[in-house]
Amino acid sequence: MKGSDALHTLPGIGPALAKKYAILGLDTLHDLADYYPRRYEDYSQVTAIDKLLPGAVSIAASIISSKGRYVRRGMHITEAVAQDATGSVRLVWFNQPYRAAALKSGHQYFISGNYELKQQRFILQNPSVELASDLPTNTARILPIYRETKGLTSRQIRLAMRNAEPYIRSVPESLPKTIVTEQKLASKQQALAYLHFPESAEDLETARRRLGFEEVFCLSLASLLNKQENRTETALQIAFDEALAKTFVGHLPFMLTDAQRKVAWQIYKDLQKVEPMNRLVEGDVGSGKTVVAAMAAVMALAQGWQVALMAPTELLARQHAETIYKLLDPIGYASTVGLLVGSLNQAKKTKARSAIASGDIRFMIGTQALIQETVDMQKLALIIIDEQHRFGVDQRKTLMAKAGHMPHVLSLTATPIPRTLALTLYGELDVSVLDQKPGGRMPIITEIHSPNSRKQLYEKIEAELVEGRQMFVVCPLITDSTMLEANSAEKVYEQLRKKDFKHRRVGLLHGKLKPEEKQAVMEQFVKHDFDILVSTTVIEVGVDVPNASIMLVESSERFGLAQLHQLRGRVGRGKDQGYCYLMLTDSKPVSRRLRALESSNDGFKLAELDLQLRGPGAIYGTSQHGALDLRIAKLSDVKLISSARQAAQELIDSGVNLVQYTELMITVTRLRAITNLN
Ligand code: ADP
Ligand code: MG
Numbered sequence: 001m002k003g004s005d006a007l008h009t010l011p012g013i014g015p016a017l018a019k020k021y022a023i024l025g026l027d028t029l030h031d032l033a034d035y036y037p038r039r040y041e042d043y044s045q046v047t048a049i050d051k052l053l054p055g056a057v058s059i060a061a062s063i064i065s066s067k068g069r070y071v072r073r074g075m076h077i078t079e080a081v082a083q084d085a086t087g088s089v090r091l092v093w094f095n096q097p098y099r100a101a102a103l104k105s106g107h108q109y110f111i112s113g114n115y116e117l118k119q120q121r122f123i124l125q126n127p128s129v130e131l132a133s134d135l136p137t138n139t140a141r142i143l144p145i146y147r148e149t150k151g152l153t154s155r156q157i158r159l160a161m162r163n164a165e166p167y168i169r170s171v172p173e174s175l176p177k178t179i180v181t182e183q184k185l186a187s188k189q190q191a192l193a194y195l196h197f198p199e200s201a202e203d204l205e206t207a208r209r210r211l212g213f214e215e216v217f218c219l220s221l222a223s224l225l226n227k228q229e230n231r232t233e234t235a236l237q238i239a240f241d242e243a244l245a246k247t248f249v250g251h252l253p254f255m256l257t258d259a260q261r262k263v264a265w266q267i268y269k270d271l272q273k274v275e276p277m278n279r280l281v282e283g284d285v286g287s288g289k290t291v292v293a294a295m296a297a298v299m300a301l302a303q304g305w306q307v308a309l310m311a312p313t314e315l316l317a318r319q320h321a322e323t324i325y326k327l328l329d330p331i332g333y334a335s336t337v338g339l340l341v342g343s344l345n346q347a348k349k350t351k352a353r354s355a356i357a358s359g360d361i362r363f364m365i366g367t368q369a370l371i372q373e374t375v376d377m378q379k380l381a382l383i384i385i386d387e388q389h390r391f392g393v394d395q396r397k398t399l400m401a402k403a404g405h406m407p408h409v410l411s412l413t414a415t416p417i418p419r420t421l422a423l424t425l426y427g428e429l430d431v432s433v434l435d436q437k438p439g440g441r442m443p444i445i446t447e448i449h450s451p452n453s454r455k456q457l458y459e460k461i462e463a464e465l466v467e468g469r470q471m472f473v474v475c476p477l478i479t480d481s482t483m484l485e486a487n488s489a490e491k492v493y494e495q496l497r498k499k500d501f502k503h504r505r506v507g508l509l510h511g512k513l514k515p516e517e518k519q520a521v522m523e524q525f526v527k528h529d530f531d532i533l534v535s536t537t538v539i540e541v542g543v544d545v546p547n548a549s550i551m552l553v554e555s556s557e558r559f560g561l562a563q564l565h566q567l568r569g570r571v572g573r574g575k576d577q578g579y580c581y582l583m584l585t586d587s588k589p590v591s592r593r594l595r596a597l598e599s600s601n602d603g604f605k606l607a608e609l610d611l612q613l614r615g616p617g618a619i620y621g622t623s624q625h626g627a628l629d630l631r632i633a634k635l636s637d638v639k640l641i642s643s644a645r646q647a648a649q650e651l652i653d654s655g656v657n658l659v660q661y662t663e664l665m666i667t668v669t670r671l672r673a674i675t676n677l678n
C-alpha cells in the first residue's frame with residue numbers, strides 16, 4: 001500500500017462510494033490518513049449488562065434471539081436480545097433489515113450504542129455490533145467521529161481506516177529526523193495511528209502534540225521563507241519629509257496619541273527602505289488607524305506616486321474616501337483622492353479613469369476589484385489594506401504580482417490576534433500595535449438582557465433617543481441565505497416601526513440592498529433622518545456615526561466574541577456615553593463569552609480569551625481562509641507554538657537544503673502561496 005493508491009483499492013469501496021469520499025476531498029490513502037477526526041466518543045469501557053447506566057455504553061455479549069419485521073410500510077424493525085453472564089438487554093434497529101440475518105447465536109460480540117429509555121424500557125438503539133474475535137472498529141474502543149457527507153458515515157470511514165491501517169502505520173516521516181528527536185515528538189506514523197486508533201487519552205495527547213507541532217512548524221517555515229524572499233524584492237523608496245509630516249499633524253483637529261505617533265514613525269522608517277514594507281497595524285476599534293494610514297500615504301503622494309486603499313465593502317470605502325479627503329484637504333492634497341467603487345455610474349468611472357491616467361488622482365480608495373484594474377503598477381508605491389482578513393488571498397496576490405517593483409504594504413486590522421502569536425505565525429509581517437485609544441472617550445457600558453427585561457430596556461433606550469441620540473439594532477445572520485437574513489432584520493424592523501418605537505423614525509439596512517441603496521440609507525442615518533437603524537451585520541466594520549450612542553444586538557449569543565466587540569465599537573465614537581445592549585434569544589444561562597464582553601472593553605484581552613475558549617484555531621476567524629486554519633494546534637498553546645516557531649527558524653539558519661524534505665516542502669509551498677502578502 002502506498003499513499004498515492006486510490007481509495008477504491010480498499011476493500012468495500014467501489015466507484016459509487018469513492019465518489020462520496022471525493023466529496024470530502026479524499027481521493028487517495030494519503031488523503032485518508034490525513035483526514036483528522038473532529039472529535040471522539042469513548043466506548044472503550046466494556047460494561048457488565050447489570051451495571052449499565054444510561055448513555056454511551058459497550059457490552060460483550062452473545063445474541064440469544066433476533067428477528068425482523070415490517071411494522072408498517074417503509075418501517076422495518078429488528079429486535080434482538082443480547083446476554084452476558086450478568087443479564088440481558090434488548091437491541092433495536094430501525095430500517096436495517098439485514099441485521100437479523102447477520103447476528104449469529106453462539107458467537108461473542110462487542111456491542112456499542114446508546115443505552116436509553118424507550119417506552120419504559122432501557123434498550124440499545126441502532127447499536128454497532130462486531131465479532132469479538134475481530135479487531136474492533138466501530139465498537140468497544142474510543143471511536144473517532146469524522147466529518148461525514150450524505151451516504152458516508154463515520155462507521156464507514158472507520159472501516160476504511162482499519163483497512164488502510166497497514167499504510168497508516170507505515171507513513172513516512174515528514175519532519176526532519178533531528179527535530180523529531182530533539183522535540184521528543186512521536187513519529188508521523190505513530191501519531192497518525194494514535195489519532196485514528198487511539199487506545200487512551202494519552203495516545204490522543206501524543207498525537208495532537210506531534211501533529212500540532214508539525215502544523216505550526218510548517219506555517220512558521222512558510223512565513224519565514226516568504227520574509228526571506230520579500231527581503232530580496234525592491235520597493236520604491238519613499239523619503240521622509242519632516243516638514244510635511246509636521247504640517248499634516250498640525251492641521252489635525254486633535255492631538256495624536258503616543259501610540260499613533262510611535263506606529264507612524266515605525267512606518268516612516270519602513271517606507272524609506274528599498275526593502276518592501278509588509279506591516280500589520282493592529283488596533284482596537286476606534287484606536288485611530290485611519291489617520292495613521294493617511295500619514296503614510298501623504299509621504300508617497302508628495303513624491304508623485306500612487307497609493308491604493310482597499311476596503312472590504314463599498315460603504316466603508318466611501319466613508320474612508322470622505323474621511324481622508326477631510327484629512328488631506330488642509331495640506332492641499334485632497335484633490336489627489338479618488339473613489340473607485342462598482343456602483344459609480346459609467347460617466348463617473350470614465351472620469352475617474354482619465355483623472356488617474358493624467359495623474360490628477362493618485363490616492364485611489366475603493367473596493368479591490370476596481371482598484372486592481374485602474375492602478376498603474378509602475379507608479380504604485382503603497383497599498384493600504386483595511387481589515388485585511390476580509391480580502392481574498394488570490395485578489396491580493398494578483399494585484400501585487402503585476403508590478404515591476406513591489407509596493408509597500410500596510411494592513412490594518414481591528415480583530416487582533418495577540419501580538420506574540422501574530423509574530424509567531426506571521427513571521428513575514430512586522431506588527432505594530434495601537435495599544436492606546438484617543439483620550440476623552442468614556443468606556444462603553446455593556447449589558448446583557450433577556451427578553452423578559454425588553455420592556456424596561458426600551459424605556460431606558462427611549463430616554464436616550466429623547467435626548468437626540470440614535471441607535472443601531474443588529475440582527476444575526478440566521479442562515480447563509482441573504483434572503484432569510486434580510487427577513488429576520490425585516491421582522492425586527494416592522495416590530496419596532498409599528499409597535500415598540502412607532503413614534504420614532506426607523507430605517508432598515510440589509511445585504512439584499514444594492515450598494516447605492518445601502519449608501520443612501522446610511523447617509524440618511526448619518527443625517528439623523530432615522531433615530532433607529534435596524535441592520536444585519538453589514539455595518540460591522542468601520543462605519544462611523546458619532547451621534548449613534550446605542551447598539552442593541554439581537555440574539556447576541558449567536559455572534560462571536562470578536563464580532564460583538566467590533567459591533568460595539570460602532571457606538572461611543574462621539575462625546576456621549578455609549579451603550580451596548582446584548583439581547584438574548586431566550587432566558588438560557590449566559591455564556592462566558594458574553595460575560596467577558598460585559599466586563600471588558602479591551603479588544604486584545606477579549607482576543608486572548610476568545611482563543612482560550614476556542615479549540616484549534618481559525619486564524620483569521622473567517623471561513624474563507626479555512627486553508628490556513630489550524631486543525632489540531634490550539635492557538636492558545638503558547639509553548640507549542642513558540643517551540644515550533646523556533647525550530648523552523650533554526651532549520652532555516654542551519655542552511656540545509658530543504659528540498660530533501662519532499663513531503664514537508666509540498667505543504668510549505670502550499671502555505672507560502674496562501675500566507676504571502678506580497
Ligand atoms: P479605527 O482604528 O477603528 O479605524 P478610526 O481611524 O476610524 O478608528 O478613528 C475613530 C475616530 O477617532 C475617528 O472619528 C477619528 O477622527 C478619531 N480619532 C483618531 N485619532 C484620534 C486622536 N488622536 N484623538 C482624538 N480622536 C481621534
Ligand atoms: Mg477603521
